[in-house]
Amino acid sequence: MLTELRIKNLGILDQIELELGPGLNILSGETGAGKSMIIQAVNLLxxxxxxxxxxxxxxxxxxxxxxxxxPPTSVGTAGGLDQGIADDEELLLRxxxxRSGRxxxxxxxxxxxxxxxxxxxxELLSLSGQHEYQVLLAPENHLPILDAYGGLGDQVAQFRSGYQNWQQLKREREQxxxxxxxxxxxxxxxxxQLQELEQAQVAPQxxxxxxxxRERARHAAQLWEETHTSYDRLYAGKTALLGTLSEIRDSINFLARIDPAWQPRLKELENIRYQLEDLALALRDYLPAVRFEPGRLAELENRLALLERLKRKYxxxxxxVLAYQDRARREVEQLDDFDTQLQGLNEQLATTVQELQRQALELSQQRQAAAQRLTHxxxxxxxxLAxxxxxFIVHFQKGPGAGLDLPELQGQIGAQWLTATGADQVEFYLAPNPGEAPKPLARIAxxxxxxxxxLxxxxxxAQETGVETMVFDEVDAGIGGAVAQVVGQKLHHLAAKHQIICITHLPQIACFGNHHFRVEKQVQEGRTVTTVKxxxxxxxxxxIARMLGGATVTExxxxxxxxxxxISQPGSDS
Known part of the structure; x- marks a missing residue:
């Protein structure tokens, strides 16, 4: 129950406080006094x-x-405890x-x-005003109202989750x-291209x-001649350097035996001999490498020409070139995998659609049952209410509720019928008077x-959702006299189970209030302010007399x- 409402610096409202009570709370006052700003304050909350x-x-x-x-049984409403809100019987919303709108x-x-x-x-409060009337006139809002009345929120949420999964699967398939x-x-x-590259058998570098x-092949004869000559002069010839060096070594060795000062020089000579022997072996081993088979140079030229063509292309x-070959191979393999992927996705889609069809039919049946109860x-x-x-008719415009069997939905149900809320589209119709055909609410004058x-x-x-406090603005629009009295009685009756806050211009409604507040506009120190009494x-x-007769109150x-x-409430406390 809303026990107190404080508003500060909103429109012409400087600072007002309303201490509201249980039952029917009436707010009345002249047009422009600020009653609509009170509704605006509630709307901001x-x-x-x-x-x-x-x-x-x-x-x-x-x-x-x-x-x-x-009430203690309702503490923790809307998951407040999960948000760290204290487990109190009093909630202060602010x-x-x-000016930036933040x-x-x-x-x-x-x-x-x-x-x-x-x-x-x-969850604590429901507001009914001009906006709510426009909501009721819009057919797209009728299905959520029916679902709320039928307590189908969980079923619709489950269906929406499956529907979103189905849409995601379809997007994946399209991609x-x-x-x-x-x-x-x-x-x-x-x-x-892949065949060309694989046949080429390109190796890195x-x-x-x-x-x-190729450079060696082009100069093969010269390379062989120089290598052979160097090897012969160094090792194999009659006057080979290594042979002469051996004789010199023997002489230095003799010197070193007599004069130890030559020992280091002998070691240096030994190192030189070892290095020259290594060089001779390298020259000997290199000789086969510069002996080319006839036609090898042509083979090299052809192979290098092929590699150049591949480099120009890829x-x-x-x-x-090698990276392109890998990409081409992957793409060809991916094409082969697409069929497998599509088969798997199509199986998932078929299973998902079948389950959505089942849920849609079940949801539609529940809605039809709820529609009968709501109509009554x-x-x-x-x-x-006179x-x-x-x-009142809940009209099923399409879907199973309109008489379409589930088997007829096979195949094209996804494209033609299913939406995020199921397979139904409903609209409220009303025939206010006997002999008139039911019409959509938007066509009711x-x-x-x-x-x-x-109302x-x-x-x-309110009976279905458990909302404790209801605020009504413009509930008296288009009515008066006896009908207004009937509406007042209904509000008074409703206030036995709920706290009602009602803004009205009609005394036939105001007289049923358990608490009555007058909203007045005054000018104080050159500023317009609103007061609530x-x-x-x-x-x-x-x-009440002013509301009946205007500014002048008569006997x-x-x-x-x-x-x-x-006649309205002889036992009222106000």
């Missing part, structure tokens, strides 16, 4: 859009604070909006997200098909190695009939006001 225009001139920010008493939200003094404040606020189509167009070229070999380097409940409500022969339908639906949905019995009589209007109060 429910996540309404904040803007600079809402903030009182000369103020930096507006602030709305609402104190709720929550929102601050600055806002801060708090619950029991703890900063929270606006989304969480909105979620909690909507694979697009990639497959793109690669398929190049498949013959890829296959040719092969071009560098073959270029070096290069510029041989490493790039709404007709009871509007019959009691529309005794009105007919009477605002009074729409007001009563909203009836709010009453029904809770009326005692005498003040209330005057206010007649006072008597009429007294009569209205007497």
């Amino acid at each position: 429910l996540g309404g859009r904040g803007s600079e225009e809402l903030i009182r001139t000369g103020s930096a920010e507006a602030e709305i604070e609402a104190r709720f008493w929550v 929102r601050v909006v600055n 806002s801060r939200a708090y619950i029991n003094g703890q900063a929270v997200t606006l989304k969480f404040l909105t979620s909690l606020g909507r 694979i098909l697009a990639k497959q189509q793109e690669l398929q167009a190049n498949r013959e070229l890829l296959a040719f 092969e071009d560098e190695l073959l270029t070096q070999e 290069g510029p380097s041989l490493a790039d 409940a709404v007709e009871q409500e509007i019959h009691s 529309m005794p022969q009105a007919q 009477s605002g009074g009939e729409l007001s009563r339908l909203v 009836g639906l709010k009453n029904i949905l 809770k009326l005692n019995a005498a003040d209330r009589l005057q206010e 007649t209007t006072l008597a009429h006001a007294q009569e209205l109060l007497a």
